[in-house]
Amino acid sequence: MKILLVDDDLVLVELLTKTLAQQNYAIDVATDGEQGWIYGSTYNYDLIILDWFLPKLDGIQLCQRFREHNYATPIILLTSRSGSQNKIRGLDAGADDYICKPFDVEELTARIRVLLRRLNCDFLPILRWGDLELNPCSSEIIYQGNSLSLTAKEYRLLELFLRHRQEVFSVEDIIDRLWSSTEYPAVATVRSHLRRLRQKLKQTGFPDDLIVTVRGQGYCLKAAPKVTEKEKSIDPIDLTAVSTSPPLPDKKTKHLQALTCIWEKYEPKREQQLANLAQAIDLLSADNLDLSDRLSAIIAAHSLAGNLGQFGLNLASRLAKEIEQLLQNYLSHNPKQLLLLSNNLKALEQELASKQNIITQIAQESAKNSLLILIASDDDNFAQDLIPEANSQGISTKVISTPESVKNWLEEQQLRGKKLPDAVLLKLSFAENESNSFSRQEYLALIPEFTLLIPSIPVIVIADRDRFEDRLLVARHGGKFYLTQPIDANQIITVCQKAARYSSLGKKVMIVDDDIELLKMLPTLLKPWGFELTTLDDPRQFWDVLQAVTPDLLVLDIEMPHLSGIELCKVLRTHPYWYKLPVLFLSIHQDAAISTEVFASGANDFVNKPVFPQQLAHRILHRLNLKR
Amino acid sequence: MTHKNILLIDDEETIQEVVQVGIEIEAGWQVAIASSGFKGIDLAQQQQPDVILLDVMMPGMDGIETLSQLKNNDQTSSIPVIFLTAKAQADEKTQFQSLGVVDVITKPFNSMTLASQIAKILGWEI
Numbered sequence: 001m002k003i004l005l006v007d008d009d010l011v012l013v014e015l016l017t018k019t020l021a022q023q024n025y026a027i028d029v030a031t032d033g034e035q036g037w038i039y040g041s042t043y044n045y046d047l048i049i050l051d052w053f054l055p056k057l058d059g060i061q062l063c064q065r066f067r068e069h070n071y072a073t074p075i076i077l078l079t080s081r082s083g084s085q086n087k088i089r090g091l092d093a094g095a096d097d098y099i100c101k102p103f104d105v106e107e108l109t110a111r112i113r114v115l116l117r118r119l120n121c122d123f124l125p126i127l128r129w130g131d132l133e134l135n136p137c138s139s140e141i142i143y144q145g146n147s148l149s150l151t152a153k154e155y156r157l158l159e160l161f162l163r164h165r166q167e168v169f170s171v172e173d174i175i176d177r178l179w180s181s182t183e184y185p186a187v188a189t190v191r192s193h194l195r196r197l198r199q200k201l202k203q204t205g206f207p208d209d210l211i212v213t214v215r216g217q218g219y220c221l222k223a224a225p226k227v228t229e230k231e232k233s234i235d236p237i238d239l240t241a242v243s244t245s246p247p248l249p250d251k252k253t254k255h256l257q258a259l260t261c262i263w264e265k266y267e268p269k270r271e272q273q274l275a276n277l278a279q280a281i282d283l284l285s286a287d288n289l290d291l292s293d294r295l296s297a298i299i300a301a302h303s304l305a306g307n308l309g310q311f312g313l314n315l316a317s318r319l320a321k322e323i324e325q326l327l328q329n330y331l332s333h334n335p336k337q338l339l340l341l342s343n344n345l346k347a348l349e350q351e352l353a354s355k356q357n358i359i360t361q362i363a364q365e366s367a368k369n370s371l372l373i374l375i376a377s378d379d380d381n382f383a384q385d386l387i388p389e390a391n392s393q394g395i396s397t398k399v400i401s402t403p404e405s406v407k408n409w410l411e412e413q414q415l416r417g418k419k420l421p422d423a424v425l426l427k428l429s430f431a432e433n434e435s436n437s438f439s440r441q442e443y444l445a446l447i448p449e450f451t452l453l454i455p456s457i458p459v460i461v462i463a464d465r466d467r468f469e470d471r472l473l474v475a476r477h478g479g480k481f482y483l484t485q486p487i488d489a490n491q492i493i494t495v496c497q498k499a500a501r502y503s504s505l506g507k508k509v510m511i512v513d514d515d516i517e518l519l520k521m522l523p524t525l526l527k528p529w530g531f532e533l534t535t536l537d538d539p540r541q542f543w544d545v546l547q548a549v550t551p552d553l554l555v556l557d558i559e560m561p562h563l564s565g566i567e568l569c570k571v572l573r574t575h576p577y578w579y580k581l582p583v584l585f586l587s588i589h590q591d592a593a594i595s596t597e598v599f600a601s602g603a604n605d606f607v608n609k610p611v612f613p614q615q616l617a618h619r620i621l622h623r624l625n626l627k628r
Numbered sequence: 629m630t631h632k633n634i635l636l637i638d639d640e641e642t643i644q645e646v647v648q649v650g651i652e653i654e655a656g657w658q659v660a661i662a663s664s665g666f667k668g669i670d671l672a673q674q675q676q677p678d679v680i681l682l683d684v685m686m687p688g689m690d691g692i693e694t695l696s697q698l699k700n701n702d703q704t705s706s707i708p709v710i711f712l713t714a715k716a717q718a719d720e721k722t723q724f725q726s727l728g729v730v731d732v733i734t735k736p737f738n739s740m741t742l743a744s745q746i747a748k749i750l751g752w753e754i
Contacts, residue, residue, distance in 0.1 A: 255740060258649040266642050299687070306714060307642040309736040317736075547731075550741070550748060 001116060001159065002026040002044065002177055006036035006062065007051040007078065016049070019105050024139055024155050025112075026180045033057025040066060044176050045073050047115055049108075052079035052090070060093045067094035074115040078103070087415070092528075097415055113137065114416060116163070127162040129210065129221070134162055143204050153178070154197040161211055161221040168350065170218035194219065212350075220350055263311055270307070273300040274349060277323060281341050287333055298327045304348075316351040319344050371395045372419055373496050376406045376446060377427035378439075382462075386425070389489035395496070403442040410449060422500035424450050424459045425492065426479075430470045444477050451478035454528040458499035462492065507624055510534045510549050512542060512568065513557035513586060518611065525613035531620070539563040543571070551581070553624055555616075558587040558598065566601045573602040582623040586611065632657040632752070633675060637668030637694060638683035638712065643735070647681065647712075650739030657743065665689030669697055672704045679750060681733070684713040684724075692727065699728045708750060712737070 003020060007013050008031045017027050028043065030036040032055040040048055040062075048066070050059040057065070063075050077095040079086070090098045097111050113136050127134040133142045139155060141148040150158065156178045160169065169177070171190045179185055194211065201210050212222045280297035283289035289297075301324035309317035326341050373395055375383050383399040390397045398421065400406045413420055428443055450457040458480035463470060466484040474482050480499050483492065509531045513519055519535040526533060534549045536542065539560045546554075554572070556565035565585060572578045584605040585598045595606055604623055607616055634657050636647050641663075648659045660675055662668035666689060672680060680698065684691035691711060698704045711724050711732045721732045731749040733742070746752070 255649060255653045258653065259646065259739065262642060262645045262649065265645075269641075302685070303640060306640060306735060309714075310643060310646055310739075312736075548734075550745065 001046040001156070001163075002028070002180070003112070004028050004030065004036065004039050004043075004045045004048045006030045006033065006039075006049065006054060006059070008032060008053075008055055009051065015105070016108075019109065020112075021152075023109055023136075024152050024159070026156070026178055028180050028182070031055075033059070033062045036062050037065060039181065040071065040073070041069065043181050046177075047112055048073050048075045049112075050075060050077050050095070052077060052081055060090065063090070063093045063095050076108070076111060076115070078108075084411070087411075091414065096417060110137075111416075127159065129162060132206075132210070134159060143201075143206070146204065148200065148204055150197065150200060151193075153193045154200065157193060157197050157211075161219070164221075168214045168217045168220040173218065214346065214350070222353070259311070266307070270304065270352065273304050274345070274352070276300045277304075277345055280327070281338070281345060284330065284341070285338050294327060294330075298324055301327060308352075313351065316348055319348040319351065323348070371422045371497065371500050373397050373493075373500075374406070374409075374421035374424045375399045375427075376401075376403070376424060376443065377462075378402065379427055382427050385489045386492060389493050390496075395493065403439075403446050406446055407449060420453075421450075421457055423496045424457055425462060425496065426459055427462045428474075429464050430467070431464055444473065447474070447477040447479050451480070455530050460492070460495055460499055462487065507553065507620075508532045508534070508549060508551040509553050509555060509620060510536065510546065510551035511555040512536045512539055512560070512565065513555075514539070514560040515557065518609075522611070522613075525611070526617055529617045529621075531617075539565075539568060542568050546572075546578070553582045553584065553620055555584050555586060555620070556603075558585060558589060558594065566597060569598075569601040569603055584619060584623055630752070632678040634659045634679055634681060634746070635662065635668065635672055635675065635677035636660070636681045636712075637662045637665060637686075637691075638681070639663050639686045640683070643683070643712075646739050647742065650742045651746075654740060655743035655747075665691070665694030665697070668694055669701070669704065672698060672707060673701070676703075677707060679746060680707055680709045681712050681746075682709050682729075684711055695727055695729060710746065710749060 001024075003025050005013060005016055005020075005027055007016075007029075010031070013029050013031070017029060020027050028039055028045070030039045034056040036048075036050065036054070037057065039045075050063055052059040054062065059077055059079065063077065066073065066075065074096045075094060076097045076099060077090040077093075078099050078101060079090070080101040081090075082100045087098045096115055099108055099111065116136070127136070131144045134140075134155075135142075136159065141150060141155070141158065157174070160174070160177055171187045174190055175185055198209055198211060210222055211219050214220055277297055277300055280289055280293055283293065301320050305317050305320035305324060308320060323341060323344050326337055326344070330337055330341075373390055375386060375397055377383055377399070378401045380401075383397075387397050387399070398409075400409055410420070412418075424446075426443055426446065428440055430440065447459045447461075450459050459478065460481040460483065461474045461479045462483050462485060463474070464485055471482050481495055483495060507530075509526075511519065511522060511533065513535070514537050516537050519537055522535065523533050534545065534551065536545050540562050542563065556568055558565045565587075569583050569585075572581060572583065582604045583602065584607060585603050586607050586609055587594070587598075588609045589595075590608055598606055605619055607619055632655070634651055636644060636659055638644055638647070638661075644661045644663070648661065651657050651659050660671055660677065662671045665686060668680070668682070671677075682691045682694060686694075689697075691713070695709055695711075698707065698709060708730045709728065711729045712735055713724075713732060714735045724732050733745060733749075737745070
């Protein structure tokens with residue numbers, strides 16, 4: 001893996017270069033921000049480490065520049081600036097992690113491993129291929145219980161292939177990924193490293209070649225052997241790490257499990273279809289494929305294209321579709337078309353080696369969809385009553401008993417990019433008692449820690465009495481709901497679910513506006529809220545896009561060529577389904593006549609341009625919540 | 629959601645199971661399956677489903693022919709039909725609607741949202 005280190009502290013640079021090289025990373029060093037930009041935008045890096053204070057362009061500006069230019073490479077900010085505000089500034093600039101100097105080098109390398117794992121959706125710390133295990137923490141490789149000794153370059157090669165199971169790497173790609181920009185290895189050198197790695201694996205007892213040559217393209221990892229029952233039982237999701245009580249399967253988990261079963265059930269059929277295609281191509285090259293076999297091959301390719309697309313394997317689906325079309329159009333002996341058919345089939349087979357990734361993807365989806373409730377309470381009985389009720393509804397819980405621990409946990413989750421809670425339950429005692437007072441203040445101070453986040457996390461207070469002044473106090477701190485005991489666990493969990501649904505995350509918003517500049521800007525401006533945005537600049541495509549997107553809310557401009565927003569809104573309101581869709585208008589017009597016309601067409605809200613992202617996001621959220 | 633009976637006519641086993649799982653888990657509706665146009669027409673007559681999901685490209689009797697027979701049969705003509713197809717260019721969609729289908733759902737579809745997509749098309753409460 002290749003890392004760019006941008007820091008002007010030469011002593012630190014030397015220490016880190018040495019330490020990271022010992023851990024088998026290839027390092028490039030830049031000593032000012034502009035140089036960092038040139039390196040980062042010229043070469044491919046798996047991770048970038050930035051110092052905050054840099055000559056020419058500081059770390060924050062450099063980080064923002066990478067993100068503005070759509071570089072998704074994980075970035076760690078390394079700085080002597082501590083404190084929450086600085087951390088927030090660094091993370092909001094686009095950094096994925098933030099480490100304060102002085103730091104423990106081992107902690108830095110552990111955080112690098114975490115970010116690299118997340119980058120490739122490898123949730124387990126150890127990379128596996130059948131009985132082969134590569135442990136990035138100890139740089140150790142074990143095959144069937146025996147340690148395997150590799151040189152640094154061989155280790156990096158193996159790690160590269162294990163981390164990118166579906167990718168084909170040319171020699172140039174490998175040089176770009178594994179050698180620093182100051183080294184210029186010859187192609188023959190890389191091939192020689194590859195050959196030695198293959199030989200060592202073979203000598204260790206590997207049944208066949210782990211790294212496959214893809215003719216004309218490069219090298220890739222062979223499809224992994226079947227997953228054993230033991231491996232299947234490993235939960236690839238880190239979600240349980242924050243949950244004291246893993247939930248029973250909810251509807252979505254059940255759905256995803258069922259899809260995984262279907263994928264596995266039809267694996268022999270897919271293999272048969274691939275074998276049929278291979279045979280058909282062989283017969284075709286011998287000019288010996290009869291009409292009936294050709295038809296069977298076309299049907300097999302058609303079926304594969306449809307089924308693979310259904311499981312989200314878009315590239316594999318496209319390859320199968322191309323094979324189908326090539327077989328349909330093949331008229332007489334044509335070496336060029338034969339080669340294309342054969343290459344497409346090989347590429348398709350390699351793509352299908354991602355079977356395990358499919359399961360991981362499906363499981364990831366499952367984790368993404370399940371709710372997590374944080375229970376902040378020092379009352380053990382309260383938490384113990386709630387956990388079984390939450391679990392029975394597919395909700396995970398995390399219980400923390402002191403306000404200080406809640407703050408630390410939240411900070412840790414944010415820094416590590418881990419799942420944040422969907423709702424927070426806070427048990428408060430308002431009874432007149434001096435000893436309660438301090439603790440109450442501490443718990444109340446927790447509320448804005450969650451509600452001021454973007455997107456905000458709702459806090460539900462469970463109080464021991466119902467008085468207006470207590471409600472006012474909670475509301476002033478930003479509490480979303482105030483429930484009074486006695487209240488049963490089921491009611492509390494229902495309110496949590498309701499509160500969590502208020503979140504903006506994943507809400508589909510469609511924006512129709514002919515102002516292309518605004519459409520380009522809005523996704524970036526509204527990104528922190530986690531809306532799924534669809535933008536459209538041509539109102540003539542409105543109906544088709546609407547049906548395809550099925551948004552939760554629609555934002556319309558008033559004046560557009562061909563069709564006005566008011567006309568679109570009127571059309572929308574004639575349909576029984578879209579009758580209730582929240583519609584928010586954007587316009588530079590502020591006169592009463594236009595606003596009357598807008599509301600008469602069926603609009604729910606009206607926002608004046610220029611657009612202020614925070615205001616627009618809150619108006620969108622407000623409308624979405626009113627709909628519920 | 630209120631209970632509904634769905635009939636899926638599709639020759640592809642994987643799609644049959646994905647649709648069944650998606651609709652039954654997400655909406656609790658019952659899904660009957662026919663793997664050909666002939667069997668589909670037969671089941672539609674017997675079960676009178678609330679909607680028929682019909683694949684367009686099927687061997688033997690294709691979706692267009694199956695639709696035509698369903699619409700010419702007094703027992704099945706009023707059952708709404710939604711096409712499930714990988715082909716859904718705008719012009720084809722209009723052409724399909726002129727044949728009597730209420731809408732077209734494009735493959736690949738999202739099995740998580742398939743039930744709500746059907747509900748939206750038919751104005752069912754979700």
